[in-house]
Amino acid sequence: MTSTPQFTLSGAPVPPLVLGTMHFGTRTPVEQAHDLLDRAADLGVTFLDTANNYAFWHPGGTGDESETCLGAWFSTRSTRDRVILATKVGARPGYPGGDLSSALGLSGRAIKAQVEDSLHRLRTDHVDVIYAHVDDHSVDLEETVEALQDLIDRGLANAIACSNTTASRLAEALTAAGDGPGYAAVQNRFTYLTPLAGADLAPHVLLDDGVIEVARSSGVLAVAHSVLLEGAYTRPDRPLHPGYGDRTRQSTALAALDEVAAECGLDAGQAVLAWMTQRPSAVLPVVGISNAGQLEAAWQAVHTVLPPEALAALDDARR
Numbered sequence: 001m002t003s004t005p006q007f008t009l010s011g012a013p014v015p016p017l018v019l020g021t022m023h024f025g026t027r028t029p030v031e032q033a034h035d036l037l038d039r040a041a042d043l044g045v046t047f048l049d050t051a052n053n054y055a056f057w058h059p060g061g062t063g064d065e066s067e068t069c070l071g072a073w074f075s076t077r078s079t080r081d082r083v084i085l086a087t088k089v090g091a092r093p094g095y096p097g098g099d100l101s102s103a104l105g106l107s108g109r110a111i112k113a114q115v116e117d118s119l120h121r122l123r124t125d126h127v128d129v130i131y132a133h134v135d136d137h138s139v140d141l142e143e144t145v146e147a148l149q150d151l152i153d154r155g156l157a158n159a160i161a162c163s164n165t166t167a168s169r170l171a172e173a174l175t176a177a178g179d180g181p182g183y184a185a186v187q188n189r190f191t192y193l194t195p196l197a198g199a200d201l202a203p204h205v206l207l208d209d210g211v212i213e214v215a216r217s218s219g220v221l222a223v224a225h226s227v228l229l230e231g232a233y234t235r236p237d238r239p240l241h242p243g244y245g246d247r248t249r250q251s252t253a254l255a256a257l258d259e260v261a262a263e264c265g266l267d268a269g270q271a272v273l274a275w276m277t278q279r280p281s282a283v284l285p286v287v288g289i290s291n292a293g294q295l296e297a298a299w300q301a302v303h304t305v306l307p308p309e310a311l312a313a314l315d316d317a318r319r
């Protein structure tokens, strides 16, 4: 059975799947990335996620690559108007070869300069969503929120958002927004498996129940990254991120997932996507892909209806 889950951003409907482009222009060569973007646009996967630091950690990478790859696609295919474009600022190293400890951060000045550079690389005059990439405690939240709101006032962004933010900081930021536009989305780490208590996921922050509740009660779209655990649900050669323990530790949850997947004609990674988009507190997944088959599998998954008893069994098994 198929149907389309409903997600909205600032009141407007968005597709039930976001295409992550973190490796486009580095691990995924530009031409291959452009073909994948073409296929995504044809399917309706028109919500694209990038950042101004993808993928600086790749050998020879600078952090320009993903945005530059998208900019070239927009300009050669005239596709900018067909997509919802989200980028992120704040977590770009301050100098070539630097790491996150030198990140440019989220001061008013840093945001303004980083967005100008992003728009240049993206070859567009505005983005649809601008995220604060990683919470920056060295700057007053009011300053960050005001600088992001200023981008909306200047027509450089349609909506502001945050990533890797706790529930209390999200609530604080919503208050700081005052009468102006507040964060329309929060993008944190979230998948079917629950991390071990006290797991170190830094610089990522979990989309825990607290964040989901603040988002739900404030009309903020809850978005998840790192959903497929880099393919570990279906590929035995891919270890789980250490924060989740090993497969033995997660055996109950993984067995439930395999059972539901088999019943519904999906693989385990697809079952995660179907569960995430159809659970009562639905979450919009951002997925990474490197070939058309992976893209099509993800799109099929978010359109496959899980019976209520399967959703309940999955929820029970992950507790």
Ligand SMILES: NC(=O)c1ccc[n+]([C@@H]2O[C@H](COP(=O)([O-])OP(=O)(O)OC[C@H]3O[C@@H](n4cnc5c(N)ncnc54)[C@H](OP(=O)(O)O)[C@@H]3O)[C@@H](O)[C@H]2O)c1
Binding pocket: 019, 020, 021, 022, 023, 049, 050, 133, 163, 164, 187, 188, 204, 224, 225, 226, 227, 228, 229, 230, 231, 232, 234, 235, 269, 286, 287, 288, 289, 290, 293, 294, 295, 297, 298
């Ligand atoms: N806000 C943040 O801080 C943050 C952090 C991380 C990521 N993100 C966003 O989230 C996106 C996704 O992140 P991600 O790539 O780390 O995580 P992911 O979605 O968990 O993993 C993606 C990888 O899983 C594998 N995969 C995908 N479909 C598959 C399938 N059907 N069967 C088997 N393997 C499959 C692919 O690996 P291969 O390519 O090796 O085949 C793919 O590159 C990024 O592009 C980025 O936009 C945001």
